Amino acid sequence: MYQKILPAGSEILISESTIDQAINDLAAELNSDYADKEVAFLTIMNGGMIFASALSTRLNIDMEMDYLQLSRYGKSKTGGQLVWKYQPEINLKNRHVILCDDIYDEGHTLEAAHNWCMKQGAQSTSSVVLVLKEHDRTYADYKPDYVALNIPDHYIFGYGMDLEEKLRQLPAIYYLPDA
Numbered sequence: 001m002y003q004k005i006l007p008a009g010s011e012i013l014i015s016e017s018t019i020d021q022a023i024n025d026l027a028a029e030l031n032s033d034y035a036d037k038e039v040a041f042l043t044i045m046n047g048g049m050i051f052a053s054a055l056s057t058r059l060n061i062d063m064e065m066d067y068l069q070l071s072r073y074g075k076s077k078t079g080g081q082l083v084w085k086y087q088p089e090i091n092l093k094n095r096h097v098i099l100c101d102d103i104y105d106e107g108h109t110l111e112a113a114h115n116w117c118m119k120q121g122a123q124s125t126s127s128v129v130l131v132l133k134e135h136d137r138t139y140a141d142y143k144p145d146y147v148a149l150n151i152p153d154h155y156i157f158g159y160g161m162d163l164e165e166k167l168r169q170l171p172a173i174y175y176l177p178d179a
């Protein structure tokens, strides 16, 4: 169905059914860990939007939802300066924050978001990502608390992740083996 928009040579790295099962497992874990907590569930836009939608509808916990926007890649495949584009307005004081993002790559984005939430007075802040990219360029000591899938070191797109700001809507995760 997506042949019309997929770049030539694209291959699926992670299928829809694998993603769906991984999100189910993650939701079960969060439902247990946050059963008695007052939660602020914050999506990191833009990349986190599809994963956060799928995950949040499976969460049976007491939570408010908002989002924040931080960006450091733009149309590039390598990260640059981190820019805050939007900060959430809900009160995080004494809340247990769950940050939800599509990917942990070099770690700058989640570390900055985590530090900001703690400065706002959150009681705790944890992070959940759909994929963690395995390589040795990882910055900082910060690691996500919940990871659905570990992936090898490819630039990936689909399920919220962009290739030059496009193709976020793909329901599976793709890569270009020859890129």
Ligand SMILES: O=P(O)(O)OC[C@H]1O[C@H](OP(=O)(O)OP(=O)(O)O)[C@H](O)[C@@H]1O
Pocket: 044, 045, 046, 047, 048, 070, 071, 072, 073, 074, 079, 101, 102, 103, 104, 105, 106, 107, 108, 109, 110, 162
């Ligand atoms: O671990 P890092 O190396 O910091 O990279 C991860 C971040 O990069 C992407 O965002 P991007 O800056 O591309 O903005 P976007 O969400 O609008 O695509 C992605 O959505 C993560 O938020």
Ligand code: HPA
Pocket: 047, 073, 103, 105, 154, 155, 156, 157, 161, 162, 163
């Ligand atoms: O591999 C990636 N794909 C899309 N966006 C990203 N942001 C960090 N790494 C990636």
